Amino acid sequence: MLFCVNGTLMRGLALNANLLNAGARVKAHDPIAMGKVKLLRHTASGRDVLLDILRGGEYFGSLAVPGRRGYTETAIAQTDCCILQISLSNFEKILSLYPDVTVKVLQAVGQRLQDSQEVIKQLSAYAVEQRIAAALVRLAGKMGEEQQDGTLIQLSFSRQDLAAMTGTTIETVSRVMSRFSEDGLISTGRKWVAVNDLGRLEQIAKEGAVN
Amino acid sequence: MLFCVNGTLMRGLALNANLLNAGARVKAHDPIAMGKVKLLRHTASGRDVLLDILRGGEYFGSLAVPGRRGYTETAIAQTDCCILQISLSNFEKILSLYPDVTVKVLQAVGQRLQDSQEVIKQLSAYAVEQRIAAALVRLAGKMGEEQQDGTLIQLSFSRQDLAAMTGTTIETVSRVMSRFSEDGLISTGRKWVAVNDLGRLEQIAKEGAVN
């Protein structure tokens, strides 16, 4: 979407393609050609916060403002990945040579800013149950594989991940998901979730659970 | 910073300058020439979340990805303001004509994405006291006026605003700030705060209060 990896825009550039196994730590600001990457931040207390999950075609890393050093995010390959690597100077060269690319990048970053602000709203003003519902809806839309009886969110996706996405604990996620499961909204197992009733999940995300 | 309002880049463009009183609602995606604007989102439950406070020179509004309609944010003038208005089509024209501007916009948006992600981390993993300390540090850096005995955060800035920034309630903000005040970290009054001990506030933001 962002970088036209198979297309023309990147042709002729000095790109290194890196193949990574799931769990590997990804460095630098690079576009993803294939696979899924978790974007997270560590806290002083050792807790991780899961900011985003990026798919093939998306870009990560600090769109470095010159003069700012150091990566504030950590990226971890969640599936086996192919990461394209591009140096900062080459990246800047592209931006100055191809305005269209810059505009695309801007749009993508703008979209992610919007999304981030939505998450901020969620964390600020919504109950845990609503945040978890919202996270499931988001994941289903972004990562879900359509199945006959619902949308499957596969990828090695644990309670731990959901907790880190919604700013809560594994135990609470487990409790809430048990409830959702009892109500027939989702089916769940070790490292997978299937969304059965997207509509009601969306409703819970917006309005909270029915009392 | 972002748009060189007094400079060359905007010259000759069809810009409307709007003068607004404090409290007025600001529409559309526009650069701010002067004044301060609160950027917020409403929740279904009627609670407001304060996403950012923008100063003269900053840009706000959805960097609309084509095909996405509607503004998800609300902007409110916090002081009297001069807002420059630019149509989306003109904005796109600028971006395609002046690559340098696009890069600057990209950097600014990238920076705000970073900041947003930091807030997400805060909301996810830190206690209220730490978040309030962090918010004060951020505001002091961004809005503070240096004084002999500390940094003054003036602008009509209430407990309500701080609560909406940190995802908590007026009462809790009041309690925490009373504590900070007793410990000599800040001085405070109606609609103003002065930071007296930035270092210790930063420490609290990172590590939590000393027991």
Add this chain to the structure above:
DNA sequence: CGTTCCATTGAATGAGTTCAATAGTTGTGG
């Protein structure tokens, strides 16, 4: 000088965390 808005403080309540124990799943090596 009263009205209105903003801030403070107290007490009760509750949502979510924490600690702890148990149960199910996956993978490994004998």
Add this chain to the structure above:
DNA sequence: CCACAACTATTGAACTCATTCAATGGAACG
């Protein structure tokens, strides 16, 4: 193929931090 270890998930009970409800205190403003 089974037994064991390692990991992930579930569930319970006690506790705690922050919210909520409520009442009071000051500042600003007409």
